[in-house]
Each structure stands twice: as structure tokens, then as C-alpha cells.
Amino acid sequence: MELRSESFSDGDPIPADYAFGVPDPDTHVSFAANRNPHLRWSEAPAGTQSFALICHDRDVPTRPDDVNQEGREVPSDLPRTDFFHWVAVDLPASLNEIAAGSFSDGVVPRGQQVAAGPHGSRQGLNDYTGWFAGDPDMEGSYFGYDGPCPPWNDSLVHHYVFTLYALDTTEVDVSGDFSGAAVREAIAGHVLAEAAITGTYTLNPRLIG
Numbered sequence: 001m002e003l004r005s006e007s008f009s010d011g012d013p014i015p016a017d018y019a020f021g022v023p024d025p026d027t028h029v030s031f032a033a034n035r036n037p038h039l040r041w042s043e044a045p046a047g048t049q050s051f052a053l054i055c056h057d058r059d060v061p062t063r064p065d066d067v068n069q070e071g072r073e074v075p076s077d078l079p080r081t082d083f084f085h086w087v088a089v090d091l092p093a094s095l096n097e098i099a100a101g102s103f104s105d106g107v108v109p110r111g112q113q114v115a116a117g118p119h120g121s122r123q124g125l126n127d128y129t130g131w132f133a134g135d136p137d138m139e140g141s142y143f144g145y146d147g148p149c150p151p152w153n154d155s156l157v158h159h160y161v162f163t164l165y166a167l168d169t170t171e172v173d174v175s176g177d178f179s180g181a182a183v184r185e186a187i188a189g190h191v192l193a194e195a196a197i198t199g200t201y202t203l204n205p206r207l208i209g
Contacts, residue, residue, distance in 0.1 A: 001041060001043050001045065001164070001193040001194065001195040002042050002043055003039060003196060003197050004041075004197060005162075005197055006038040006040070006100070007037035007038045007100055010197045010198060011198060013201060014147070014148060016032050017032070017035050017100075018034075018035055018100075018147050018148075019032040019034065019147040019148045020032055020107060020128075020149035021149035021203060023152070032147065033106065034104055034106055034146060035101040035106075035147075036102065036104045037162075039162065039164070041096055041097075044093070044166045044192075044193065045193045049167060049169050049170045050090050050091060050093055050170050051091040051093070051164055051165060051166055051167065052088065052090075052091070052165040052172055053086060053091060053098075053163070054084065054163050054165075054180050055162045056161055056163075057085060057148065058082055059080045059150070059159055060082065060150075061080065063078060067153070068153060073154070073155050074153055075155060076155040083131075084124075084127045085127070085145065085148070086146075087124030087144075087183055088145075089122050089124065090120065090122050090171050090172060091119055091121045092120060093170075095119055098118075102118050103144050109138055109140070111129065111132075111143060112141075112142065113143060114143055114144070115143055117144055122172075124183060125143055126144070126145070126146050128146050129141055148160055149203070150202060150203055151203070154203075155204070157202045157204075157207055158200065158201055158202060162197050165187055166194065167190045168191075169190050172186050173186045
């Protein structure tokens with residue numbers, strides 16, 4: 001199975017249109033267009049009943065001590081963890097393309113709060129739900145896609161992995177406000193094939209250009 005995008009090439013930077021945040025000379029970060037990127041896939045195996053889609057950032061700091069702190073930089077040797085940016089399941093087997101902006105088009109403070117997605121899919125919560133918990137202006141349920149917004153002082157360029165899974169079931173066994181981790185667990189044993197494409201993003205002025 002092959003996955004590709006007209007929005008960016010595998011291994012290349014993700015354009016700002018598909019990010020949650022962009023560099024701002026005054027505030028470090030401001031909201032971006034936050035559109036989901038275009039994706040197209042082919043060569044799904046026989047027996048595919050549905051697709052699941054996950055995007056995660058594999059470079060998220062495991063400690064917040066230095067994150068977005070003036071005069072400091074998040075060290076490159078700090079252990080990293082996953083942060084889920086897009087979780088969607090039950091995409092129909094007849095589907096082979098997702099249009100740019102069809103799942104997300106603009107930052108929605110407090111999150112989209114809509115579990116039902118395009119093409120009859122179900123959207124899981126991305127990890128901005130936890131990130132903004134306790135923020136009076138932004139706290140809410142962030143379903144579906146919300147794009148990159150890594151710490152503006154991180155010494156690492158972040159990598160965003162879009163993974164499509166061809167499944168042998170029409171519905172993934174998750175319910176309620178499910179997470180990316182729950183989907184990974186639920187599809188274990190049901191994956192017929194998978195394909196991935198990776199884009200990079202940074203808000204650190206020292207690393208841009």
C-alpha cells in the first residue's frame with residue numbers, strides 16, 4: 001500500500017497552511033490556517049473493510065521544564081514521546097483520497113467538539129484536549145485534526161507521521177471519546193497493511209530556513 005500527499009513530500013517540511021501555529025516575531029506563535037493536508041492512497045489489499053488514520057508527533061518533550069520559556073531551549077537529548085494530532089476510524093474501503101481542508105479548516109478554540117467526521121468516519125480526540133486542559137480560553141474537546149505547534153524553543157525539528165491502516169473490519173472497536181492510543185490497541189490483529197508519510201515542522205527561529 002502506498003500513501004502520498006499533494007500538500008508535502010515525504011521527509012519535507014509541512015507548509016504553514018497545515019499547521020496549528022506559525023512563528024510570530026512579537027508573541028513567538030500565532031494561529032495558523034490549521035487545514036488538514038491532502039492524502040491519497042493506493043494498492044490497498046484484498047479484503048480491506050475500512051481504513052484508520054493516525055497522525056502523531058514523535059518528538060514531544062517528556063518534561064515541561066524548558067518548554068516555551070524565555071532565554072531557554074528544550075535540550076535535544078531530552079526523552080521524547082508521542083503526541084496525537086489526528087485520529088479517524090471507519091473510513092470506508094471505497095475511499096482512496098482525503099481532500100485538503102476537508103477534516104479541519106481553521107483553529108477552533110475549545111476544539112471542534114464533533115465526533116462524526118467526513119465520509120461516515122468517526123473522529124477521536126487529539127492530544128490538544130489534554131494540552132489545553134485548564135486554559136479558560138482554549139479548554140475543550142479537540143476531535144479530528146489539529147496541526148503542528150511544537151514548542152517555539154525546541155532544539156529539535158519535530159516529525160509528524162501520518163499512518164494509514166487497511167483493516168479487516170468495518171468498524172474499529174472503540175467508543176466514546178477515544179484516543180489515538182486506544183485505536184492502536186483496538187486495531188492490533190486487524191491490520192492488513194499500513195503506509196506512512198512523514199513531514200517536519202519547527203517554530204524555533206534558529207532552525208527555520
